[in-house]
Amino acid sequence: MTLDTLITNARLLLPHKGLTDGVLGIKDGRIAVIAEHKADLAAREVIDCQGLWLLPGIIDPHVHFGFGSPETDFETESRNAALGGTTSALSFHRSKDIRDSFESARNLAERQSCIDIGFHFGITSHLHVQTLEEISTRFGVSSYKLYMMYKGAAGLAQGFTDIDDGLLYSALRETARIPGAVLGVHCENVEVIPVLRDPLRAAGRDDLRAWNEQSPDFLEAENVHRVCYFASKTHTPVNIVHLSSREALDEVRRHRQRRNGPPIYVESCPHYLFLNDESPAGPYAKVNPPIRGQGDVEAMWEGVLDGSITTIGSDHVPRKRATKDKNIWAASNGFPGTGMILPIMLHEGYHRRHIPLSRIIELCSANSAHIYNMPNKGSIEIGKDADLLVVDPDLEKVVDPATLESHADYSPYEGMAIKGWPVRTLVRGRTIMQDGRITDEARAHPGGHFLRRL
Structure with missing residues (x-):
């Protein structure tokens, strides 16, 4: 099987295991593989986490x-x-x-x-x-x-x-x-x-x-x-x-x-x-x-x-x-x-x-x-949606409303230095944010799904 995306050199937060070194493979928007670093896997795209956290x-x-x-x-x-x-x-x-x-x-x-x-x-x-x-x-x-x-x-x-x-x-x-x-x-x-x-x-x-x-x-x-x-x-x-x-x-x-x-x-x-x-x-x-x-x-x-x-x-x-x-x-x-x-x-x-x-x-x-009846969300497990975050726990940024993309032009937290931010956001395996900016592809084709829960 050729994966769509392979995430390597990650510290994955797995249920009941905590942060675990490994790799994660994505196929058709879902988590298909969770394996050790040495696993030999093929993918169209490889994301190297460089030791950062991979969170749900x-x-x-x-x-x-x-x-x-x-x-x-x-x-x-x-x-x-x-x-x-x-x-x-x-x-x-x-x-x-x-x-x-x-x-x-x-x-x-x-x-x-x-x-x-x-x-x-x-x-x-x-x-x-x-x-x-x-x-x-x-x-x-x-x-x-x-x-x-x-x-x-x-x-x-x-x-x-x-x-x-x-x-x-x-x-x-x-x-x-x-x-x-x-x-x-x-x-x-x-x-x-x-x-x-x-x-x-x-x-x-x-x-x-x-x-x-x-x-x-x-x-x-x-x-x-x-x-x-x-x-x-x-x-x-x-x-x-x-x-x-x-x-x-x-x-x-x-x-x-x-x-x-x-x-x-x-x-x-x-x-x-x-x-x-x-x-x-x-x-x-x-x-x-x-x-x-x-x-x-x-x-x-x-x-x-x-x-x-x-x-x-x-x-x-x-x-x-x-x-x-x-x-x-x-x-x-x-x-x-x-x-x-x-x-x-x-x-x-x-x-x-x-x-x-x-x-x-x-x-x-x-x-x-x-x-709220979302069985495909909420954790890193095989078969669930590949909604994933590459997180740098030591990254510190000052909250600036001008960079936050909201219709609101202020924040009650503005000017505060906050430590711990995602550097990449994936929704169903698709990168929509990287290094603090929404990707051009996500701007042109938002791609969000409606969550039917009953």
Whole structure:
């Protein structure tokens, strides 16, 4: 057999083995051979890793492509993702009636994206719940998100009229009926926020810590309890997305002690592991839930180590700097970050905190592949998609938004020196990034696939 590509002189991160010296062969976009260095193999292309790491591609389970430039986001943001080693991403799709809107979104993603793209459905109405099985089966989507922060007046401001505890319970019950499905929930008690926010604004506060104080940890934890409790009554797998605080994580730990309870997954984000509410990024780091204090940052790393946190997602939103150049109350929510997952986890986790590399890849790739029904992704094994990263763990670069390809023209990490970057990104065996730039071939022919997961 002549391979399409042979990757030599690599240190491969193999499941249950750690970094292992060897070679890897790719045929028809999949991993066909894993062998020792001395193996005699023929290939049309040879990539010499020169002793660098070969890791599975990162799976980002939480991006908002289309919230910056709807016409071009899948192009720019997939490039941004690939620069940092993200080879698959799950974006959110919501509309009044998903039956009428989804195909155009999927087609746009397939035309523009250079990485593989899947979707979650945003549940904002009873119509979405009533049609959930239909749209899931028809479009191959097995995961959803409900936004507790859009209850009441906050929801009306966004045009949502149905979001309440009844919708949460109905969505949980319907999700439980769909094999392999999971419901993600944004947990913040938005009804209490104005009670805390208004005095802060009246006092003239305009700092990142004020944003934390207007939606403190216990408002997140209260909603986490509600979601987990309802999930136990409906026997529904749930995912607490972008969890940010010790108190909320402790609620998950408490509910996981229930005998025969449903799975409760926890996603956190690089910014909750790396930034705190004293960050000089100010409004550029405004997000929901808020960036917390350093104590909560430490709690997130404890969750990484003890397994309480299941996945890492970026919560990437690619809006322009102009939407942030305002006071903390008027600045837009969210910021770009999908291409920063691996660099931050290597810099802060592997180098500074000595988190095992295998644990980082579990969080950033393998676990998402399992939870979100992507059996061909997430690890270096024969037969799986050749989504691979050549990584230089000692390469240090300063974050510069001008080089990141995103529609967003800023980063909350800009100016920071980060150690540990991919120098080559392959999606299904095809190089789409090399030495910090998207290849000309990937620009001309993006080639990303839609990830059907149900």
